[in-house]
Amino acid sequence: MILIDGKKTSQDIKNEIAARVAEIKAEGGKTPHLAAVLVGNDGASQTYVGAKVKACEEVGFQSTLVRLDSSVSEEELLKVVEDINENPDIDGLIVQLPLPKHISVDKVTNKIKPEKDVDGFTPANVGRMTLNWPAYVAATPYGIVELLKRYQIETSGKHCVVIGRSHIVGSPMSILMARNGYPGNATVTLTHSKTQNLAEICRTADILIVAIGKPEFVTADMVKPGAVVIDVGIHRIEDPSKKSGFRLIGDVKFDEVAPLASAITPVPGGVGPMTIAALLYNTLQSAEKKVF
Ligand code: GUN
Numbered sequence: 001m002i003l004i005d006g007k008k009t010s011q012d013i014k015n016e017i018a019a020r021v022a023e024i025k026a027e028g029g030k031t032p033h034l035a036a037v038l039v040g041n042d043g044a045s046q047t048y049v050g051a052k053v054k055a056c057e058e059v060g061f062q063s064t065l066v067r068l069d070s071s072v073s074e075e076e077l078l079k080v081v082e083d084i085n086e087n088p089d090i091d092g093l094i095v096q097l098p099l100p101k102h103i104s105v106d107k108v109t110n111k112i113k114p115e116k117d118v119d120g121f122t123p124a125n126v127g128r129m130t131l132n133w134p135a136y137v138a139a140t141p142y143g144i145v146e147l148l149k150r151y152q153i154e155t156s157g158k159h160c161v162v163i164g165r166s167h168i169v170g171s172p173m174s175i176l177m178a179r180n181g182y183p184g185n186a187t188v189t190l191t192h193s194k195t196q197n198l199a200e201i202c203r204t205a206d207i208l209i210v211a212i213g214k215p216e217f218v219t220a221d222m223v224k225p226g227a228v229v230i231d232v233g234i235h236r237i238e239d240p241s242k243k244s245g246f247r248l249i250g251d252v253k254f255d256e257v258a259p260l261a262s263a264i265t266p267v268p269g270g271v272g273p274m275t276i277a278a279l280l281y282n283t284l285q286s287a288e289k290k291v292f
Helices: 006-026 043-059 074-086 105-111 123-130 139-150 170-178 198-202 274-287
Strands: 033-039 062-068 092-095 159-163 187-191 207-210 228-231 235-238 246-249
Touching: 006 043, 006 139, 006 274, 033 043, 033 074, 033 274, 043 062, 043 274, 062 074, 074 092, 074 105, 092 274, 123 170, 139 170, 139 228, 139 274, 159 170, 159 198, 170 187, 170 207, 187 198
Parallel strands: 033 062, 033 092, 159 187, 159 207, 207 228
Antiparallel strands: 235 246
16 A cells, blocks of 8 residues: 655655746746735634745745735725736735635635636636646645656546535546546546435545545445545544644545555645645746746
């Protein structure tokens, strides 16, 4: 069984990005610059944005964090996005989600210039990805694609079952696995909450990608021996035996599924760490005008 090490792979990618940034700077080029907009005081969002800013420093990017009060109006936030859109020094722009209820996520997302949409959330980038054009691919699907590539997992002709049809993970993942290319050329089944006989379908998967958001949902009886299992879930559960008082688990019951799998991503240390590497990669692509 191969344990797919997302922590190491994301560090490899960050090292590659840092090396390219050093080259750009040595050639007198502009330092890649990511702007993050954070609205309100949500604890998890602050942690995520903090990690993104820190990762920018690690690879030699410039970063700008714009913090706005949770009472900010939709109009004011749209104006902030517009200003960053028009700022030629900034290559990538992310608006951390979730946003307060009085603000339309769709309106804000659609305001982001596709050329700077390094989260890959705008309709333009989702459309480009679907057409197999150069595009910014969202962080989690990008991370999974990169893990499959770097571990040289065969996908052509395989049956890939995706559990979960969210806009940011399941749906794009199903498109990327089915497209003509590598990774890709798989026969894909996209399953969701209304799917019947889910366990039976999962048992036919050569590659099982789980993004359902339910702790330890996938059990051994749902997995074919020799399958590749990618676990996108991350859940914090209380564990008094740990110093922190909690531990992290995924959507897959790792202890019973791992012995069956030919390769599997752990939680933590699998897909999670890859997401920040994806954001940095997209920002570098933008700085080098490689997508648009
Ligand atoms: N909130 C949770 N994940 C993400 C992400 O990848 N991008 C943004 N902008 N917000 C998020």
